[in-house]
Amino acid sequence: MCSQGGPLVPFFDWKALYAERADTFGRILHETAASGGFILQSAVDGFEAALAAYLGVRHVIGVSDCTHAMLLGLRASGLERGAEVILPGHSFVAAAQAIHHAGGRPVPVELSEHDWLVDPDAVRAAITPRTRAIMAVHVNGRVSDMDALLEIAAEHGLAVYEDAAQALGARLDGRVAGRFGAWGAFSFYPSKTLGCFGDAGALVTDDDDLAETVRAMRNHGAGRDKAISKDVETWGSNARLDNLHAAILAYKLTYYDEAIARRRQVAARYHEAFAGIAALDLPPGPEASNRFDIFQNYEVCCDARDALRAHLAAQGIGTIVQWGGIGLHQFRNLGFDQHLPKTDRFFARSLLLPMNHLLTDGQVDRVIACVREFFA
Template sequence: MPIPFVDLKAQYGSIKDEIDEAIGDVLASASFIGGPPVDQFEQDFAEYSQVRHAIGVANGTDALQLALTAANIGPGDEVITAANSFIASAAAIARVGATPVFADVRRSSWTIDPVQVERAVTARTKAIMPIHLFGTPADMDEILEIARRHALLVIEDAAQAHGARYKGRRIGSFGQMACFSFYPSKNLGCFGDGGAITTSDDVLASRIRLLRDHGRASKYEHSEIGFNSRLDTLQAAVLCVKLRHLDRWNQRRQQIASWYAEDLDGSGIETPERHPDRSQVHHLYPVLTEDRDALQSRLEAAGVSTGIHYPIPIHLQPAFAHLGYREGDMPQTEFAAKRSLSLPMFPELTREQARSIARVARQPCDALIKPSSSGNKEPSHVSDQLPGGRADSASRLERPDRSLCSDTFRRDHRR
């Protein structure tokens, strides 16, 4: 059987009764905007995130833009963020009229490098937006110290880090605000779009609630120009159910990550580094290899879906060409863009599937070709690579292909 990159159907099947009941209750109420499910989720998520407030919004990009607006960041201001991410973080900065200033990342975590952040600070800098990429927390102690020294705000982009911890403390509780996405494939995802902003600042929370609903002070009184960005009731009901399972799902992701690391050890394929001072929740599982395209083709031929995160760094995107960045400005980010491949990662992935994926990843392309009954060659599938399968003894290669998985990518060469 093919192995998908993410399997939302399997997740739904595991909690179907709870989800169906929650959705049924909303349908029966015929109330779809606001109401008890939204209030309940905001209360539950704030408590989970170890903050005073969680404000539900329409999506993660809106969360970023609302947070920046609530902080009065706009034209003439600069916000420092990472170039290695999805474009939403930088786009939100640009949308409020500010300028995104990119900093390179640390190869050990693929999160923003505080040394590069310090170098990027100018008189126009108003905030730092660290991105907890792939579920790995950024180096928050160093970032917070830079922010304190320069009187800057910290707005966390936690879209990929639901439930992660840094030195025992939840991600989303460090900055003045943190922004979450509940896109369906996230660790905590709804059945459409959704997002939230967390904060322990009462004034910011009050303004965000105003801004998300057209700047509405009362039913027909609008104190400022706002957004139409509410978390709808159906999505809140789904999130209330899923939040109860989030820690268990994250623990499973951590287990899968340890399987991959074990099975790929010594292959020359570089797996994500583990950090004892933080709890990584592995929204994605990117590995590094010298020939990413060959590895992806090999896995796809075996029925394994993969992803690339992200093939074009934000500073090199056409949309930001006017900022004047050039290839070579962010060497670590650009290195990852050319070498990184994300393996399947979802809580329902089995031990045998993880082992099979690693086995295929370690083999050269030749090992995936088997003769058909007509004498032609065709790609074998992961099911053939399982113990007892047709390719288990005949095609299995015990040693990694060094031409595709260079020793350059061993852990001891990391910066």
């Protein structure tokens, strides 16, 4: 029982991330550093090739972080200054920052109360003569309703891009996140499903020309020979993926499916244990036939969110209100003025429970027991 004590359950055990396979991680870091290859050397090439094969995509360009992946993708796509890009208010600020710094105007819209992802009807309603693109954001490891978004985009001549930071390997009807639009962006922040020991990201695309442009942009406009021609036509930046991160990511990719299988197992246990609690709204379970969710997070909603969080904290169980409970549209000083009551209600009720592949069965048992005790 919860009240009888049990193992502590931090929301995320940062030390365990390295301790999991410390000997192998240490060897990889030593070998990579000892080789003298630190910037855009073979480890980066190897990781890009491995991830491209995993996703079935033509090009993977490793970069410093997901925010820069989106920024470079938008710039390489030729986003016009002042162009509007529609995205969900239920998203991290990074996508909007990328749109802003690329010269565009982010336009946040409502989420769907069905799956807590962007509402296609809200996207359609937000289109104006200045709209140029839709940015799908696949939150918590679940792919957005891409069929509807692609249909809307085709009707109005809009581009589609994907913030897939939380969705590496997630699928809808057999198609992986990041391959629906012109490009997709992924994050390898340490707590992500595929995380390194620092910041890193990647842009993926099947567009040869866009890939070459992004490769140049990440390295000051340099070509594949790493030289900057006097005839360079691309304003570049420094957004390179470091070799140390790439080497770790390439290794982690070899057992990535095992990590996702464990996450889905934990999600299935949560779903089964909490399905009968009327006061607790759950995310879709892992059994959906046309979807494969990777459960970057397990997010629940209830009116007594704060009391539930306090109860779990008193029992040594860590939780998080994602992004501080702030919807994108609530950043008024950044110029947003949208009124999104569904998204506001969601953030007032939502809570992330512990979810990662390192959780023990005992820790999962304790989370379940303590949540059920609260609602008993």
